[in-house]
Amino acid sequence: MKKFSDIEILEKICVKKMQRLESKGFNLGYKIPESRETPLITPFILQEFTQDSNCKFIESTLKDSKEFIESNSKDSIIKSIKSSKNCNNFIESKIENSQDNSPLILKSHPFPPFENKSANYPVNFNENIESKTDCIKNKKQPFIIAEIKRASPTAGNISEILDPINLAKTYVKQGASAISVLCEEDYFKGSLSDLQSVKNALPHACVLRKDFILDPKEIEISYKMGADMVLLIAAIFLRDFKTFKAIFEAILSYKMTPLIEIHDLKEYEFIATLGISNLQKALLGINSRNLRTFKINAMDTMRLKAMMPTRFPVIFESGIECAFDSFSAASSGFSGILCGSYLVKNLDSKSKSSVLNDLKNAFLKGSENNFLEKIVRKFVTKNNIIESKGEISTEDSKNTNFIESKLQNSQDFIESKIQKPLIKICGINNLDFLAESIKQGADLLGFILTKKSPRYIDFEFLKKANEIIESTLQDSIESKSSKNTNLVKNIQSSKNYNFELDSKLNKNNLDSKLKSSKIPNFFRPIRVGVVTQDCIDFGLKCLESKLLDCLQLHDTPLEFVLDSIESSEIFYNNINLNSANFAFYPSLNTPFQTLKTQKLQDRFILFDSSGGSGETLDIESIKIFLQNNEIFKKNLWLAGGISAQNLGQILSLNPMLIDICSALESSKGIKDIKKLKEFFKTFKNYYKIIK
Known part of the structure; x- marks a missing residue:
């Protein structure tokens, strides 16, 4: 029985990686700093999704609590909030620290920065994000992850990338939201040294360690070497949820962001065991490459995306070969793309090319018209x-x-x-x-x-x-609403009528939608x-x-x-x-x-x-x-x-x-x-x- 995966190429890569870990240690033979030397950057896309969620929650809360706020003193409100099971210490501290005579105003704050486990650097958000006075209405920026990638099992040698720092700077200049650095050495010709050098040169860039992580002990190394995000491939752990969860929790413990990669519905169901609240702390990525056949299938990727909740950002991975591919990914509801081979081929030796900027502009246009998402959903x-x-x-x-x-x-x-x-x-x-x-x-x-x-x-x-x-x-909606109203009346007149069912029916009927055009x-x-x-x-x-x-x-x-x-x-x-x-x-x-x-x-x-x-x-x-x-x-x-x-x-x-x-x-x-x-x-x- 294979140790990691039934997928042949994935098993080979993981076995080789484990051999390196066993022979060289979790540092893979590299000198690791005693503590992190660069700021920790949270991907702005999580900030935007958090803002949307917070704004909608606050809007709902204010609407439901208007009379309570108007009829109670500030002290009684604070007491009520503290006694709530869902009391948020951050909001509580904001209220307590406000001046006694100041009015109570709830604002849509992003989640506050957490304390780092091993350094005093604050958690900074990507500089590309703009302050928003209305976080629900403003259009989200695409999250473009540009990859430093020398080779792969499917493409073979792509480029030597003699100067990964220069390539990373080109990516940032053309609007990349994050830099993915391949660290796997045998099949992708990357290294932890590449990760460290890129982060040191661009300390305020959001940097992803793209590797085949097998053990929670690799996470501290990732943190100290400068990673802001860490790739976690679900397919490796389908028979070992315990290790998968341990690695996920280790990433969060260092306040880094997991990028969880899946390929199909089975893998999504596997990671869903973590729960929605945990998944909202991560980025999800759907890799459109079938690891068994090495074929790209963007159609199945879009279908899988349509089956998933919309409450967290999902990245389209692999298969981006032109600007229209980026447009299509946006049009099918993705929040961003991860692109490697195509960018490396066009930008490593041709820095004057604008292909990354073209991908970003195409994604922006695609997000304005989500026709593919409409069709597939x-x-x-x-x-x-x-x-x-x-x-x-x-x-x-x-x-x-x-x-x-x-x-x-x-x-x-x-x-x-x-x-x-x-x-x-x-x-x-x-x-x-x-x-x-x-x-x-x-x-x-x-x-x-x-x-x-x-x-x-x-x-x-x-x-x-x-x-x-x-x-x-x-007319069709009105007809459906009429039928729904008749259904409610029939149930209410029946001997088996109960109020719990009645409340659910009234909550879900279409009458409220009729009030809107x-x-x-x-x-x-x-x-x-x-x-x-x-x-x-x-x-x-x-x-x-x-x-x-x-x-x-x-x-x-x-x-x-x-x-x-x-x-x-x-x-x-x-x-x-x-x-x-x-x-x-x-x-x-x-x-x-x-x-x-x-x-x-x-x-x-x-x-x-x-x-x-x-x-x-x-x-x-x-x-x-x-x-x-x-x-x-x-x-x-x-x-x-x-x-x-x-x-x-x-x-x-x-x-x-x-x-x-x-x-x-x-x-x-x-x-x-x-x-x-x-x-x-x-x-x-x-x-x-x-x-």
């Missing part, structure tokens, strides 16, 4: 409520092994046995059809923006469409503009006008998604897609007969066999394609002749998204509400939903 939410499968025709059952008599609630989704796809209704050019699409449950709404299509719509139609979307959604995000369909190269400017105008959430680039160049192509410039009209800073996903119109032997990159891609012509998909070619591109087995987006008649075959491929257009028309470009209803009725017969 909508998908995750939709699949957490599947319970069982409806009846399927004998003809469909012959075509697939997909059909099962029952589903095991959401567990099948988690294990990817079966999933309920998002539905995109495309080519909408009729307002009544649009309203009915929303009522039926369309997840995405597609509008064709090229004049070459019989389904073309102009700017004015799109404005009216948005008005219809808002009014239809509002803002429609909850989980109700909103995603608005997609389908463009061709000749109308991309019109699409961008619609995006900037907030009439669309994203663009679908019809007939995207195949080079943009091929894994074998490494080019910094791939154009769609006059736009370099690798540096694009707007929300889009590629749409390939290449037949699966051609694609089935190709290796594609880890991007969400709509595979469209027809482009609205109604030409059906080649099921057998898709199956061969999936065998060669396993990353798409759970992430398949399909378009092309999908209808109620062939739906069983399409669902047998277990897609994440299906796009329906021509099958919902009485003639080309003429939408048919009757066919729309028929399609959704057929689709819903495949699934029984628990609400």
